[in-house]
Amino acid sequence: MGKLDGKVACITGGTRSIGRAMAEAFIAEGAKVVVNGRNAEKGAECLAEMGAGDNADFYAGDAAKQDAVEGLIDFTIERYGQLDICCLNSGGVLNTAPVAQMSDEEWQLEIDWNLNHVFWGMRRALQHMIPRESGRVIVTSSVEGKLGKPGIPGYSATKHAVNGLVKAAAQEVGTLGITVNAILPGLIETDIVRDTGPDSAVAMGLDGYDALIEMFSAESAIKRPNKVEEVGAVALFLASDAARNMTGNMFPVDGGTMPY
Template sequence: MKKFTGQTALVTGAASGIGKAIAKKLGCEGAFVWITDINEKAGQAAAQEIRQEGGKAEFLPLDVRSAENVTSVIDHIVAQNGTLEILVNNAGIPGNPAPIEQMSDVEWQTMLDIHVNGSFYCLRAAASHMKKQRYGRIINMSSLASETALQYFAHYATAKYALLGLTESSAKELGLFGITVNALKPGIIRSALTGDLLDVAEERLATSTPTGTVGSPDDVAAAAAFLASPDSGFLTGISIIVDGGFRLVNEMDKVMIDMVAATAATE
């Protein structure tokens, strides 16, 4: 029997990138996966891909900014499948970089609406079902930006730090009900969200990463599958960094590399 056989998973923002990779991973390991996204065409295609690979998946349109839409989608899933074991709060946008004093109200509000409010609405609706079944695995997609912040992305970093507060407080509250709540902090992962950035800076970023590459959505999906599994029941309120070691590298390392290279050249 596969690891997630008999379980139902909901992944938000699963039409592309990291969310799609997580949905495929859970689907190929036996879960019935509900792909949700604002992008209906790509969402339908992602569900179709999972079915073609022998998994079970359906698509539902969901804008996580609407608490009403979230509640009706989660009620629909529970009515169809009977249970909801796994929620992955993944939907997100990169936003536009701006110095603080030039950041608009709309940019700021949209970022918090999608990442923070959207994850809260989904977690709240899922938890009420999970408490009744006394089992659940909730994963919030934070970011390495909640470790190191990110210049000109105050809105994005703030949203991703806020998700850690949601993760830790709900982990305390839901633990006795068999529900774990954890976060993932991906570093630089190749997706639509980072496409423009990687077009200009992939080599530079890969060189600054101990593993020598930027990450793939599958790298994040592997960590998500671990946190989603029944085996991880004693892990709650934590976050896992999936960054190839990128966070460890700083200017001092580069100074050392140059010094060692200079010494080697004179020998």
């Protein structure tokens, strides 16, 4: 018997990195999973690599777009008949900059990608979960949801906002068998970090990508980047019955970076 037998999950940004680790952890414990990403080819590769057969599917869409996020929820319910676990995991930056140089386009992208995507997905998922009086909403926030760093003001602001949304939603549905929690990863060398990290390092006043990795690692107790599997393990716990009384919480997976 798996910990998630009979459960159905969906994951935004689920074809690689943190979302992929969540998907693999859930499938290994008996869940059916729909992963989301923008690229259909990468989605097909992900499904083939996971080898879960009919227990996994892919939904193409940009998590910064409302119709894609709501479409993922609807597709999952149509595909598997229910939704038990909603992981709102996608997020990041494209061309971050200090406040004085931040473009309107980047600011809006980060709000849509990091905050609105979570709201759209949470709202749609809860509308399904509330009548059933059962469900798990798991949001990938960040240590920057409690800390601020120069050069990534939009990311920090939206992740702070996500944490507040999680706390408020948890209070709204706490008596209905639904939990709402956030995971706050520290630095992980995901594909997005590798793609945008060099420019982010410049915006943060650092001497290149390696200096960015060194700075985040030095702030932790473990002195290394975190791993996607470590986040996946916490997501699995929060999705399981063992975490049924844990809600409205921020769970750091940051190697001892968080000061509180």
